[in-house]
Every structure is written in C-alpha cells, then in structure tokens.
Amino acid sequence: MKNPNGYGSVCKLSGKRRKPFAVTVTTGWNDEGKQRREYLGYYKSRREAMVALADYNNNPYDLSAGKLTFKEVYERLIKERFPKISKSNQLGYEMAFRRSEPLHDIKFNEVRKAHLQSVIDNCDKSWGTKKKIKVLFNQMYKHALENDLTHKDYARFVELPKNDTKNSRKPFTLDEINILWENIHRFDDIDSVLIMIYTGLRPGELVEVKNKSVQLDERYFRGGFKTEAGTNRVIPIHKKIHKLIENRMDPNNEYLITNFEGNKLSYYVYYHEKFKKIMQQLELNHRPHDCRHTFATLMDNADANKLSIKRIMGHAAKDITDKVYTHKDIKQLLMAIDRL
Incomplete structure (x- = not known):
C-alpha cells in the first residue's frame, strides 16, 4: 500500500x-x-x-538534531542546567562526562543502551561515581526529549550494579585529633585538616573559602555550597582554630587555602597532594569527608543545639526560613561551637 x-x-x-x-x-x-x-x-x-x-x-523531530554528537548535547544541557544547580552538582556532571569519554564523538541518536551500559560496566570507580554517570545520562535524555533531539530514552534501560559499598566514614578519635595538634608545626597543611574538623566544612567547600568572607574579630566566615541551606552559610570560628585561620589570611591571596604560589587549589589537588600525604605521614587512615563526620559527632557528643548544628553544617531545617543571620543568630552559633 x-x-x-x-x-x-x-x-x-x-x-x-x-x-x-x-x-x-x-x-x-x-x-x-x-x-x-x-x-x-x-x-x-x-x-x-x-x-x-x-x-x-x-x-x-528536527533532523538536524540527528547530527549532534553526545558531547554537543552535553554542552547544550549544561548551558541550560548549570545556572540552576550548585557548584557541587556542576562538578558531578563534569566528572560523569569525563568518564563517558568513549561516547563523546558518537552522534547522540546513534547511541544505544549498550553504549551507555558499557560506560557504567567499565568504570573502575565507586558505586557513587557510577550513579552520578547514570544521573548524567538521565538528564541528557530528558533534555533531548524536551527539545526534540531524540524520540527514545535509552538511559532508563541502563542498570547500576548492586551497591555493596558500606559507609566507610569514620570520625577522628580524640587521640587522633591530639596527634594532629601535636604535629601542627611539623607538617604543612595539618591546619587545614583541623579547620575542617572544627567547622564541619566539606573538603570541596574548604578550597572555596575566600579571605574576604572571613570576619576574624566577630569569629565567623561565610562559605559552603551544594544545597540551598548550605550555600553561603555563616560558619562560626572555634577559638582553637582562630589563630590557624588568621595565619592563613595572606592579603596577597584571594583564597584561604592555596598552593605554594598563593593560587587556588582544586579539591583533587588538595586531596592527593596535601590531605593524603598528611595521613600517610601520621599513619592515619581517613578521608577528607571524615572531618565533617567528626564535627557532627563532636557537636552531638557536646549536646550542642540541634538547630545550630544544622545551620553550621548547611543541612535544611523547617526552622530555617531565610538566609539572613542576625547578631543573635551568630552569637548562638558561637555558643554552640564553643561547646567543643
């Protein structure tokens, strides 16, 4: 017919x-x-x-879209998405895209479930990394369908392996924290580990702290990202690390934590060239995020105000309705942190 x-x-x-x-x-x-x-x-x-x-x-659908490569669709996606998401999520997208390198030059409409699945199956990183890759695939196909760049969502067929990883985060013990203090003048950058332990900063947030955000006299600074509640939050400065932060504040540098040339550090460089070396030198077995876990544990053990803990760590809470901090708020946060 x-x-x-x-x-x-x-x-x-x-x-x-x-x-x-x-x-x-x-x-x-x-x-x-x-x-x-x-x-x-x-x-x-x-x-x-x-x-x-x-x-x-x-x-x-627009047939010219059939000529777009996987990379070109990704570039269209991030142009739309990045202004709406946190820096942390942006880094997750970028990492997942790098892990998808075998797909970069393939026409998007020629990518099939087998191509996507092979990226997941051949990834030698953690389950969390594989999950972020699948999230990227989901978002790319969502964007493609919404903009008539494709007519079928292959990302929904991609399977993640069973998550056999156990939560390996463990807080520093009091003895280990004492080891850090005892060696603070022996090894470079131990102060950065202690700053994370006494502020609850994520390692990615630590390298983003700018000197201009630090109010030494009033004992607080602004920093943080990832969530709405965590972005640009007020973080009180514990008396024990006040001098450490003051010593870090070089007027010639924009950021608090820098390399030897005074330039900003990436999280990757901080972890591999600084944090890991400190742990090896002191024979400690910890990852950067353990510092944040330590802070939460210490605050809880000290019976600090629950709402103050959430505010300092950037966790969402029903009681937090805006980003305005009064002098009373900051005083309460300082009272909470000084319980450590």
Whole structure:
C-alpha cells in the first residue's frame, strides 16, 4: 500500500550493505512546490525501517538534531542546567562526562543502551561515581526529549550494579585529633585538616573559602555550597582554630587555602597532594569527608543545639526560613561551637 503524500518512504539500496534499507522523509517544500527530502536513517530490514518511519511520523523531530554528537548535547544541557544547580552538582556532571569519554564523538541518536551500559560496566570507580554517570545520562535524555533531539530514552534501560559499598566514614578519635595538634608545626597543611574538623566544612567547600568572607574579630566566615541551606552559610570560628585561620589570611591571596604560589587549589589537588600525604605521614587512615563526620559527632557528643548544628553544617531545617543571620543568630552559633 502506498504511503500518504509527505509521509516518507523506504527503499532498498543497491549493493551489499549491512543496513540496505534507507528511510527518507519530507522536511518541507521549495518555491516550486517540490518536496525537500532528507534521510532519516539506514536499517537492516524493511520492517525496522518502516517502524522508524512510523515513529518519526508519530513524533516528528528536527533532523538536524540527528547530527549532534553526545558531547554537543552535553554542552547544550549544561548551558541550560548549570545556572540552576550548585557548584557541587556542576562538578558531578563534569566528572560523569569525563568518564563517558568513549561516547563523546558518537552522534547522540546513534547511541544505544549498550553504549551507555558499557560506560557504567567499565568504570573502575565507586558505586557513587557510577550513579552520578547514570544521573548524567538521565538528564541528557530528558533534555533531548524536551527539545526534540531524540524520540527514545535509552538511559532508563541502563542498570547500576548492586551497591555493596558500606559507609566507610569514620570520625577522628580524640587521640587522633591530639596527634594532629601535636604535629601542627611539623607538617604543612595539618591546619587545614583541623579547620575542617572544627567547622564541619566539606573538603570541596574548604578550597572555596575566600579571605574576604572571613570576619576574624566577630569569629565567623561565610562559605559552603551544594544545597540551598548550605550555600553561603555563616560558619562560626572555634577559638582553637582562630589563630590557624588568621595565619592563613595572606592579603596577597584571594583564597584561604592555596598552593605554594598563593593560587587556588582544586579539591583533587588538595586531596592527593596535601590531605593524603598528611595521613600517610601520621599513619592515619581517613578521608577528607571524615572531618565533617567528626564535627557532627563532636557537636552531638557536646549536646550542642540541634538547630545550630544544622545551620553550621548547611543541612535544611523547617526552622530555617531565610538566609539572613542576625547578631543573635551568630552569637548562638558561637555558643554552640564553643561547646567543643
């Protein structure tokens, strides 16, 4: 049976081909009333080609989108998403994209479930990293469907392995904290570990603290990201680390934690070139996020005000309705931190 006018057609190409059936569709008409036609794709069987043609007619999309690569769709996604998400989430997207390098130059509409699954299966990182990669895939296909860049979501078929990882976060013991204090003048950057322990900062937040945000006289600074409650929050300065922070504040540097040249550190460099070396030198077995876990444990053991703990750590709470901190608020946070 002949297809309706403008519906498109399927034809078998000559010669020996892996996908001999070509589908063409009408994309418009010229000034003379003749159809402008464009290839939709090539298929192994006539049936597969007819299904593709029917799918296109049920949900037509811009065929020029079929020329976009995986990388180009990612670039379109982050242009739309990044202004709406935290710095932490942006870093997660960037990491997941790097892990998806085998897909970068493949046309997005030629990516299939097997391609996506292979990225997950061949990733030698943690389950959490694999989950972030799948989140990226989900967001890319959501963006593609919303903008008529594709007509099928292959990301929903991707499977994550079973999460066998156990929560390995463990707080520093009091003896270990004493070891840090005893060696503070022996090894560089031990002060940064203690600053995290006494502020609850995430390691990624630590390297983002700017000197101009620090109010030494009033014993607080602003910092943090990741969540709405955590972004640009007030963090009180415990008396024990007041001098450590003061010594760090070089007027020639923009950031509190810097490299030897006074420039900003990335989390990756801080972890591998500073934190890991400190742990090895002191024969301690901890990761940077253990400092934040230590802070939460110490505050809880000291019976600090629960709401103050949430505010300092940047956890959302029903009681927190805005980002305005009064002198009374800051005084309460200082009272809470001084219980350590």
